[in-house]
Amino acid sequence: MGPASPGEREPAPSRRALLGWGGAGLALGAAAAGGAVAAVRAGGDPEPAADSGAAVPFHGPHQAGIATAVQDRLHFASFDVTTEDRAELVALLREWTRAAERMTAGHTVGEGAYGGLAESPPDDTGEALGLRPSRLTLTVGFGPSLFARGRFGLDGRRPEALVDLPKFPGDNLDATRSGGDLCVQACADDPQVAVHAIRNLARIGMGRASVRWSQLGFGKTSSTTPDAQTPRNMMGFKDGTRNIAGTDAAALKKHVWVGGSDDAGWMTGGSYLVARRIRMHIETWDRAPLQEQEDIFGRDKGEGAPVGRSAERDEPFLKAMLPTAHVRLAHPDTNDGATILRRGYSFTDGTDGLGRLDAGLFFLAYQRDVRRGFVPVQRSLAAHDALNEYIQHVGSAVFAVPPGVRDKDDWWGRALFS
Template sequence: MARRGGIVSEGLSRRRLFGLGAAGVAAVGAGALATRSLAEQPVAYASATSDAVPFYGAHQAGITTPAQDRLHFVAFDVITKDRGELVELLQEWTAAAARMTQGRDAGTFGAVGGAPEAPPDDTGEALGLPASGLTLTVGFGPSLFDDRFGLADRRPAALADLPAFPGEDLQPQISGGDICVQACAHDPQVAVHAIRNLARIGFGKVSVRYSQLGFGRTSSTSRAQATPRNLMGFKDGTNNLKLEDTSMLRDHLWAAPGDGPAWMDGGAYLVTRKIRMHIETWDRAPLAEQEAIFGRDKGKGAPLTGKDEFDAPDFAAKGPDGQPAIAGDAHVRLAHPDAHGGARLLRRGYNFVDGSDGLGRLDAGLFFIAYQRDPRKQFVPIQRMLSQKDSLNEYIKHVSSGLFACPPGVVDGGDYWGRTLFT
């Protein structure tokens, strides 16, 4: 296998994967467990926006990886009914992902190196571009655990369908999905190229249910990153979990032995929500009202009871009128871990603008992405309270929803996405 800077950059070739078949690759993957201790060493991250992020490790990249600037998220429906074909696809996807995240073409012969009479192994639009910090993260939706592939008894209890929340207006055609892939990169063309090639490889076995482009990350996942702003102009995710918070990641992010089926040990659960913002209405709201809704200063991001962004909110403090300085229905109060028994999320959402709705209003907002150890104990109670009491609800609408179980990382070139589920 080719190596680059000491990091394995290519998995099994497509031909070798198919030659081994599901059973053969499973055996290789099982042997690879002996090397798991190597994969569990501290992960190195890209030092520049053009660099590659290591693909192999105990956890999938793209979760605690410092959030990149661009997103292309896709949900697939599996259209094959053959379990073996699905496993082969995951093997082939893994090999392609290992190559693309290291700045290489999706296939062995690339965009121009194959036989002229055959379709290329790569679509070619990323030729000459660096890796750009590309990460690819896969997850399995509840619908994959029906009776098609013999997985029903392997569905984790934490992968319970999300309940309905007040005020949401979910569109089924952009919700759910059997499998999701999150592509994050610093170059939008690199992210689009990755998803395009996975869809190409999956032709006849999966179909795209929906996809979402995002720009301008709305959360920081490392202390080295400044807190970004959402399209309402406020800093977002100030109290987000960070990759440096190793003990908190253990408690709130990674599925642990005993939490559920062993195939999810070291994985995490992903919730996505497309949240449309009523931009035009928000833009007419007075600054004081905007700040009261969030419970934070719009400039520095400080809580209304503090001076700096990372000051702890004082929810007991009173204003000059004797009322709480941070209102009871302020977003920061209702979303704070203190309101939910300490529950926390690792957020890595993105802004989106999908043109207009035909009435001259921007179709824009937040594509919310949050990883956690158990949505039943984290996202669900937080969102239930927000949906019932948050004054921000006047200006937003949840229009799509997704829930996925993201398995642990790929340990080496003999492993593949979802091996722990299918073997």
């Protein structure tokens, strides 16, 4: 589903599109007037969060959904590519790109959800009709299995930084919730908008790609906007206090965006994503004394201040914390400067049949090199973190996230397949 050819009329804007444009206009107007609502810029340096109905620009040197101000809801899906034809995979990525352009702008996919031939399925599933764009972002990644020998002619194109994660102590990974050839991270302030996006991409991919596993998330557990209130995880503690800010261009360049000197030129401007499903033993945690909880994290539960400090954003005094404190073990000073951008979400998926809540953290981390980002940090945590008594990693995946789509002629992964 490419763009209209010369002389071909574009479809009339839908009511949803008009609502989306109106929301974006209000956001820009408020920013220009000096109000609290800020606009979202195109390119690699997004502004703080805009009005929750606004549209986030799709085109730019980096994919949206990484440094973008973190939205309230997530629908993450991992896909297996079921076709063995390279041309079909390329066609799928082109079609996904064109659909993503429309959905992130608040438009329906293709010709829309109604009004077409009654004998054919509509191009759009329709459940987002009348809804605003809700800052929807769609971020695509390529898993290690896509580069396997004999698949799609990508031998030798796998970046060295896209490593298979080692087995960490305490891992209890479920193969049905791990891995994948492709991933799509849909973030939005409206859960129905995020679900609609994944549903339509899955429908477009039918016969070429199928969902391997997926995860819904709510209650962001990290923030890329340090001026906003820090969110809390399911254990009740503030999470992401010292995360990389989406406006910190220097830190993003150093720790998140792949540079031209890195090993895979087609990844320049991209990043690497680690996704981990972390089950929390909620019932056991809820019986732990407050002092033990605070010692485990290395922060107080109310203000979020590090041990020995008075305010949340005070520089942590690591030696004042227990050697097993989570903050101490995850800190860059403990891990030779390893720094990642976190974008996780809480989840609850019912109960496990024994009356225990199946809940926890769906951890998402972006970095310039997995070997120097997530791996050393997780090795430190897996070996010594007191929090391990209350959590377990049960799902895992790693993806190369290519650079952004520059214009209407570009598409996800074009540099890889060119």
